[in-house]
Amino acid sequence: AQTVTQSQPEMSVQEAETVTLSCTYDTSESDYYLFWYKQPPSRQMILVIRQEAYKQQNATENRFSVNFQKAAKSFSLKISDSQLGDAAMYFCAYRSGSGGSNYKLTFGKGTLLTVNP
Amino acid sequence: DGGITQSPKYLFRKEGQNVTLSCEQNLNHDAMYWYRQDPGQGLRLIYYSQIVNDFQKGDIAEGYSVSREKKESFPLTVTSAQKNPTAFYLCASSANSEAFFGQGTRLTVV
Numbered sequence: 001a002q003t004v005t006q007s008q009p010e011m012s013v014q015e016a017e018t019v020t021l022s023c024t025y026d027t028s029e030s031d032y033y034l035f036w037y038k039q040p041p042s043r044q045m046i047l048v049i050r051q052e053a054y055k056q057q058n059a060t061e062n063r064f065s066v067n068f069q070k071a072a073k074s075f076s077l078k079i080s081d082s083q084l085g086d087a088a089m090y091f092c093a094y095r096s097g098s099g100g101s102n103y104k105l106t107f108g109k110g111t112l113l114t115v116n117p
Numbered sequence: 118d119g120g121i122t123q124s125p126k127y128l129f130r131k132e133g134q135n136v137t138l139s140c141e142q143n144l145n146h147d148a149m150y151w152y153r154q155d156p157g158q159g160l161r162l163i164y165y166s167q168i169v170n171d172f173q174k175g176d177i178a179e180g181y182s183v184s185r186e187k188k189e190s191f192p193l194t195v196t197s198a199q200k201n202p203t204a205f206y207l208c209a210s211s212a213n214s215e216a217f218f219g220q221g222t223r224l225t226v227v
Contacts, residue, residue, distance in 0.1 A: 009157070104165050109159040
């Protein structure tokens with residue numbers, strides 16, 4: 001079974017600065033997807049960024065980028081120019097690339113990010 | 118607007134009672150999921166369904182039941198057999214490459 005580990009229960013960053021959230025995973029599969037989800041106080045799960053394992057290029061979405069190290073099974077999220085609205089719980093998630101429409105996700109335990117003004 | 122609707126937002130249950138959480142989607146997605154979220158635990162999969170009239174147990178299915186009679190609906194019943202039902206419950210659906218989540222139901226046993 002796949003596992004996802006987020007080793008930082010809490011992180012804080014000053015507004016406008018950069019922060020990196022860590023995630024490692026364990027799998028024997030070669031085809032899979034990795035995700036970062038954001039959960040603000042409203043508790044709505046919002047997809048931040050997605051990475052396909054077969055792609056060597058790191059995914060980027062505006063101020064959010066990942067450092068995907070497939071051999072090390074590491075998938076960190078970098079948030080640049082942090083904003084107050086970035087404060088939330090962040091979850092790393094794994095999905096197998098096989099299984100057709102079955103996109104069940106395995107989640108890490110989350111990192112609570114605080115942004116200080 | 119297309120999306121996933123969970124109801125109610127807050128639910129209170131007496132010990133020993135069954136309770137059903139509603140999840141409806143109008144995204145025309147085949148697959149639907151139920152997750153449970155506890156503090157410090159992340160999200161854990163309870164049940165999932167890939168197609169109408171079919172569903173599979175997830176990692177923590179004990180004390181829960183589901184049905185999938187319609188593509189749009191995937192209700193979750195929390196039975197009296199669930200020893201610690203107080204939690205936040207999230208429903209999701211997916212199609213090609215992304216899972217979409219509802220806004221959740223907070224269940225409290227009183």
